[in-house]
Structure formats: structure tokens, C-alpha cells
Amino acid sequence: MFYHFSEEPNIKVFKPRPSKSFPSLAPAVWAIDKDHAIHYFFPRDCPRVIYWKTDRTTEEDAQSFFGNTSVNKIIVIENKWLERIRQTDLYVYTFSESSFELFDKNAGYYVSFEEVIPVKVEPVGDLLKRILNHHVELRFTPNLYPIRNQVMEASMDFSIIRFSNAMK
Numbered sequence: 001m002f003y004h005f006s007e008e009p010n011i012k013v014f015k016p017r018p019s020k021s022f023p024s025l026a027p028a029v030w031a032i033d034k035d036h037a038i039h040y041f042f043p044r045d046c047p048r049v050i051y052w053k054t055d056r057t058t059e060e061d062a063q064s065f066f067g068n069t070s071v072n073k074i075i076v077i078e079n080k081w082l083e084r085i086r087q088t089d090l091y092v093y094t095f096s097e098s099s100f101e102l103f104d105k106n107a108g109y110y111v112s113f114e115e116v117i118p119v120k121v122e123p124v125g126d127l128l129k130r131i132l133n134h135h136v137e138l139r140f141t142p143n144l145y146p147i148r149n150q151v152m153e154a155s156m157d158f159s160i161i162r163f164s165n166a167m168k
Contacts, residue, residue, distance in 0.1 A: 030103075085128060091121050
């Protein structure tokens with residue numbers, strides 16, 4: 001199964017749409033796999049930097065980024081988003097995998113170029129509780145730019161989502 005997260009509770013059919021992030025891609029319906037779904041337990045526009053250890057992570061980066069934690073994945077958001085996270089009602093749509101193809105393994109992205117009817121929709125519930133029920137660390141910072149710049153130069157896998165909404 002694949003998933004799509006939305007603040008809209010009543011989407012009956014997902015129609016392919018152009019992507020701002022990938023303008024050369026044909027209009028598509030986007031979905032995320034189970035392993036990366038936690039990346040979307042946030043309000044849609046919330047900028048976030050997510051990074052995790054992999055086999056290619058150097059010992060130096062492991063120590064630098066994970067030396068004081070027991071987790072293998074860290075999610076960083078800006079302080080100003082805390083209240084919005086607390087107040088957002090988010091819904092998870094479940095999709096059959098049949099019409100989807102892998103777009104980006106690292107990010108867990110899948111796309112379908114045809115309309116998709118969800119198998120089910122459910123409220124996510126308390127977003128902070130759901131995030132913290134996973135073995136991740138959630139960090140808050142006044143500004144995402146420093147961590148984004150460090151992560152992009154490091155040897156971990158990462159996902160940077162909605163960064164255009166980050167404080168400048």
C-alpha cells in the first residue's frame with residue numbers, strides 16, 4: 001500500500017497534477033511508501049529537513065549528526081510550526097499499488113499518471129504523538145538553513161520538504 005496525506009478529508013478521486021518541484025514530469029498523483037510516511041505527518045506547507053543513517057554514512061557524520069541520540073532518523077522543523085502542528089487535522093489516504101511506479105527510492109516517492117481512487121481515508125490524529133511513536137527524534141530550530149546546508153554536504157540520506165516556506 002502507498003499513502004497520501006492531506007488536510008482535506010473528502011477527496012474521492014486523485015487526478016494527476018503538474019509538480020512544481022519536478023516541472024518536466026508529466027502530471028502525476030504522488031504517493032509515499034510506509035517507510036517514509038512519517039515525513040508527511042506535518043501540515044502540508046511545513047518546511048522540514050529529515051535525515052537518516054545509511055550504509056554509506058561515514059563514521060565522522062554518524063558521530064557528528066547522531067552522536068548524542070539513539071535514533072537513526074532525525075526530523076528538524078522551525079519553531080514557529082509547533083502550534084500549527086498541534087492544530088492541524090490531517091488525513092491519510094491509502095492507495096493500491098497497482099498503477100504506481102517508483103519515482104525516488106531514497107525519498108519513498110511513487111507516481112501514477114492516471115486517476116487514483118483511494119482504498120480508504122482515515123484521520124491521522126494527534127500529529128506529535130504519531131511522530132513520537134516512531135523511533136525518530138523531532139528537533140525544533142529557529143531557522144532551517146544551517147542544518148539543511150550541513151545535511152546536503154554529509155553522507156546520510158535526506159529529504160528536504162517544502163523548503164521554499166522556510167524562514168529566510
